[in-house]
Each structure stands twice: as C-alpha cells, then as structure tokens.
Amino acid sequence: SDEEKKIDTLTRRELEVALLLREGYSNAKLANILSISEGTVKKHISNIFSKLEIYTRTEVLVFVERNIDKFQMALDSNEKC
Numbered sequence: 001s002d003e004e005k006k007i008d009t010l011t012r013r014e015l016e017v018a019l020l021l022r023e024g025y026s027n028a029k030l031a032n033i034l035s036i037s038e039g040t041v042k043k044h045i046s047n048i049f050s051k052l053e054i055y056t057r058t059e060v061l062v063f064v065e066r067n068i069d070k071f072q073m074a075l076d077s078n079e080k081c
C-alpha cells in the first residue's frame with residue numbers, strides 16, 4: 001500500500017521516534033530516552049513529517065496507530081539487517 005511504501009522510507013531511528021511520538025512524549029523526553037539532542041529529535045520528526053507527508057504530531061500518532069503492525073515489523077526486520 002501507499003502507506004507501507006512511506007513506512008519503508010523511514011530509517012531505524014525515525015521508526016523509533018515515530019513509535020515514541022505515539023506515547024505522547026515531548027521532544028525533551030524523546031531526546032532523553034534516545035540519548036540524543038533535542039535538535040536531533042526535531043530533525044528526525046521533520047524527516048518523519050516529510051516522508052509520511054503529514055504535518056502534525058497528532059497526525060503522526062494516528063498514522064502510527066493505524067499502521068502499528070507495519071511499524072513493528074519494519075523495526076524488527078531493520079534489527080536483523
């Protein structure tokens with residue numbers, strides 16, 4: 001599907017960030033969890049927005065929720081590479 005193709009364009013880190021966004025964490029909290037800077041978090045989020053062609057955190061949340069299995073599978077297959 002079109003959505004699957006979009007998910008396939010995300011890097012491992014972007015998949016992780018998208019899944020964490022679903023938990024409703026702030027950028028500061030995400031940075032803390034992933035041990036990266038807040039600026040890097042913002043960069044990942046803006047990449048996610050452009051790759052998924054969506055523009056708000058809420059839409060990301062809805063997109064991830066709707067495709068949760070695909071996100072988990074993408075992350076799992078990513079781990080084996």
